[in-house]
Amino acid sequence: MVMDSPLMEPLLDPNGQAPAVAATPDEHGVAAGDESSTVVGNGMDADGSRRTGGASAHAEENDSDDVKGDEMSASMQRRLDESSAVEDEEEVGDDAEADEMASRMERRLAALPGRPHESEPFTIFRVAGPMRDRNRHLYEPQMVSLGPFHRGAGRHLDAMEAHKWRYLRDLLARGGGGGGATLAAYARAARAMEPRARRRYAEPVPLPPAEFAEMLLLDGCFVVEFFLKGEEKADDALIDASWAMQNVYNDLFLLENQLPFFVLERFYDIATGGLGRDHLVTNVLVKYLTVDMGAAQDAETARPPDGEIHHLLHLYYHWFLPPEDRPGSGAGGPAGAGKSEDEAFEEWMSKPMDERIPWQLPSASELKDAGVTFRAKKSPRSLVDVTFDRRGGVLEIPAVESYTNHAIFANLLAYEQSRGRWELQRLVSYVLLMASVVDARRDVEVLQRAGVFVKGDEETATFYAHLGELCPPPEFVENCYADLFRDVREHCGRSWNRHRAVLVHDYFSNPWTSMSAAAAVFLLVLTVVQTVYTVLPYYNPS
Template sequence: MDSPLMKPLLVPNNHSPGPVVAATPGEHGGAAADESSTLVDAASGTDESHRALADADVKMNDDGDVQGDELSASVQRRLDESSAVEGEDEEEEIGDDAEADDMAARMGRRLAALPGNAHESEPFTIFRVAGPMRDRNRHLYEPQMISIGPFHRGAGRHLAAMEEHKWRYLRDILARPGGATLASYARAARSMEASARRRYAEPVLLPAAEFAEMLLLDGCFLVEFFLKGQESAEDALIDASWAMQNVYNDMLLLENQLPFFVLERFYDLATGGLGRDYFVTNVLVNYLTVDMCVGPRDPESTRPPDGEIHHLLHLYYHWFLPPEDRDGSGTGSKDKEDGEALEELMSTSADERMPWQLPPASELKDSGVTFRAKKSPRSMVDVTFDRRSGALEIPAVESYTNHAIFANLLAYEQSRGRWELQRLVSYVLLMASVVDARRDVEVLQRAGVFVRGDEETAAFYAHLGELCPPPEFVNNCYADLFRDVLEYCGRSWNRHRAVLVHDYFSNPWTSMSAAAAVFLLVLTVVQTVYTVLPYYSQN
């Protein structure tokens, strides 16, 4: 049953309660009629209570409406903000997709312009020398007189004077009888532009036409320079010895190279097609064998190398270090089976498996190692060690080249690949460890390895050793030789014999004194024997 006090709460808001219609008994029965009569009486008889309840109802409804309006407005604001954010996100997503498509299209055009194919190694053969040692030795790697190639093009005023000589040499090569026209050279340069550009390990920013012009000027200069030298033609540049030496040095710098196929092409155009072998042989004989001589050379070393020639420095490296077997460089051969050798190798420590350097020559001598100048070496790095006699044979060094050529040969060898055998780096590290001081130079000079020896010789190898990578990162061709030498020095008998020779047979007087002492000792023993024998014979 509904309470009479609840009825006014059902009155609609903002409406006064109207007359209450009593229910008839027929509709709800007698109980309902009585209840309705009671409500009517209460409504009509108690005005103050009714007004109080009505006022309370209006107040509650007003407060609820205000709070509801505020809640509704807050929710609507949140919905509007959410809709706005979603709209902005949709706009941003649409904008981001468009920007991403533009970026992908731009990068796709860059990828499509790259030469070569995916997972295909680039044919880099001309590099810049990297590392902190380059910063301290720029004079060893940068041209001093003439720029060849793009790396040092227009690098300084000291190179500008030779640019005019390039144009003069181009005029001379075009005036050769039977030679090609300038248009033929230009077409050849343009056809080689893309392939030549790919040989440089750094991006070359020159446009295609300017890069081809550089190939034409620099390539024709080198070809004409070789032809003038071969013909002994009068030329102020070649006749001046200082200029000749500077040009010779600059064209053997790693950073100052042209791809060799460019020179071959221009040489064919200038000579009417004499061929690659003829060109290479004449360059070797007339230019690349005038320095760093190490004695008589095998005629086979002047033959053109097999395969592609990368550049002039590569050709010089081939002459300086002709191919040879690994065993020929002092590695030696083992008679043990591979399994036994591997087991023995892994049972030793890392330092014993791969010794990084040798003791100085004076210490090796005290340990029983003898030094000899190697007879008829195949190359400058043909160093061998005899484990039975303890003789370390090193090719005699008859003359020294300047630091620049040696430094660039080292740099080129390190650019060939990490799996290539680094013979020249190995040789420099060997000599730098053996030649540590003036007394070591004297030991090798007495052995005939050095024709002349002084403190500058030790400094020369020490400086070259600084241009090499750390020994543990070198594919050293003397690894077995190092182990054999250290094993030989570790034998006690060899050390004692060396001490005996050093202390008692180092000069004639000590040798005579030692011999006299031994003779007296023998006489004393004989006298003792003859004194004791009669006693035993009587008994």
């Protein structure tokens, strides 16, 4: 008898139907069970009663679960195998792409000029920093572009491109002395100099070699012919127009607008039949580069620097600030000259803080009140030849007669800052000193009365203040006036010097006050003498 039991419920599917179960054969291979082994789909036997054999059905379900588990395991294994194969393919692909990338980078490394750990010979830089953005007119050419940095930079430079071709034609017409200066000779020279000239620029130049060489030829021949026309005083609309001449002159000495000097030297050599660098420098360029230099060298005494000349601005800087044989009194010497960077740094660190980082001086009027006397220096070696006499408290500054070329001064400052960390920054030091001393109209008047400024006005103070903004902060400057700053501060710190300055200012500033003071002193002496002679008989009657 079959009983309805809760234990049979799990055999039912969710619809309340039992799955078909095959009869389990006995030991003789005959199916065991009722007379009819047919199972009705609704879970009842043929006679209408509920079927038996629940245990057999449960066992078969377990077997089915095992089969499904095996199938699932096999499927998962296949997926894992496929994923592993894909990862292997990706690793192989990554290795191939990495090899290709390394090969491409190696080709670019092999194309780099120079050797590892070898400093590049950069001599032509682009001025950087926020001050450049606010003073573009000081660093960018206004009329003619030379070199790659400003090539095709604007319409205002296009007109001079036609003049370059005209100057090239005039230079070729000279014949090179011996008649062999053909355009092909210049072209061969330009192609030979192209790799070396390209390495002089601190930024990559995207021009192809042939186009770069053509730029060198056209710009270099223009500069050479420009100076040759000026030497010969030839009639030329560009040179005869004073405004054009001044603009071209300024553009020739912009740091960003330079050609390597060996390019100019080679083209000049071809054009003149081999006169050489010394003739170019001492007979041609010196007539232009020593104009409007103020206290710099005269044209007769100017000499080219030893070693390589980098470009025209480098030559101008050398003549504007010639090297000194010995450090001036109180001017400091080149701390890093002839020494390694480590030695220069150790020497710099060994100095007291106020000598390592000389800050600004008081204004000229304040220094005068503290007992400092200003005087125009006689026969200065350069514009920066500033000295201080500690005994007399005299600060001697070279006279500034007519130098007001803001653009060239700014580019000289920029060039000086591009020479290296431990190079003595003499021009930057001078500008910082003058910017601190000349602070207002009253300071300009003090220096004008001393003969330092031939012409003094409010624009003079503005001029030095603006130049001071183009300099780095004082703590980052290798200042050549460290000893001078220290001596001036010590002098101003003595109270006697200040009292003496007040006495001179109040009683001896002009002849009338001097006469009044002398009369007062004379009367005081007479009064003392009279008092002595009056009192003396009282104590010594005899």
